[in-house]
Amino acid sequence: MYEGAVQDLIDELGALPGVGPKSAQRIAFHILSADSADVMRLANALRVVKEKVRFCENCGNIAEAPTCRICQDPRRDTTLICVVEEAKDVEVIERTGSYRGLYHVLGGAIDPIKGLGPEQLRIRQLLGRLTNVREVIIATDPNIEGEATATYLARMLETMQVPASRLALGLPVGGDLEYADEITLGRAFEGRRLLS
């Protein structure tokens, strides 16, 4: 459609997740009129991320060294491992400020449709980290794939006699009972706690 360089940019932008043809065009025109230094900073940030960022040898989190900030932090409780699907889940949990243990990033969840079985996930590496661990907290997503992965891990951990736990399912804080779906509400009933 457009002349060479602009169309190339629109094509490349359109290949990013969540960027449709209209957004790609809009971003490309923004870049055309944007300050050159700003655009070069973006181009450079892309290059630097691919050159510098790798995955932690220990837990699979993103890192700029062989191991990540969390694995390097001496204040973390090394007897707790929280298992998540993706590196971004680590950040989500860190933001709560309520967990001081280590993490283990699986790199996805068991999903036969996508061809992801236990062998494609970093489960073997998790099993190699279980010495002196008092609890593994399974924090995979509360959906079919995440639950399947949690069940699989729970069985593995049981045979290895390592205590495993799963994040609670229930009503979201600040939510409205009226708008809760029936499955969540059912889980909230199952997980109800006696007061005092």
Place this chain on the structure above:
Amino acid sequence: MYEGAVQDLIDELGALPGVGPKSAQRIAFHILSADSADVMRLANALRVVKEKVRFCENCGNIAEAPTCRICQDPRRDTTLICVVEEAKDVEVIERTGSYRGLYHVLGGAIDPIKGLGPEQLRIRQLLGRLTNVREVIIATDPNIEGEATATYLARMLETMQVPASRLALGLPVGGDLEYADEITLGRAFEGRRLLS
């Protein structure tokens, strides 16, 4: 939040139009796991656009030479000039295949709130192009700013005795009368044509 390079990339992506913090994070994680060659192609496309693409000296359209493809094309009718707000509007009109004249990109519309007056637009350059022009088609957007700009241009062109026209307003083809807003419907009545 994240380690240096990843957070830098999220910040740069988040500064793009239509990319919120969540999308920026999603794109950044996509880039982390994407093929290095693909990411380098995107970084390069950004650089090339800033280095190679400029604006046509004649009409203000995007160009990779001093003048754009359309101004260089000897088959175009040089006695017609279609005035648009932005370079992307040129492409929109080109796609219809129903116009074979030249363009003039104003670089926006008159908008006092944004501090855009006639002096900030490429109106002076338009007035310098009117020799041997038989019609100027004003194709600014059909909104307040576009209409104000069209009215301003129409007056200027009248004093210079250059015929000016404005794109028709009316019902969109394939639309449904029921869903037309009252202003569009009113314009469709005003612009009605006798059949045969």
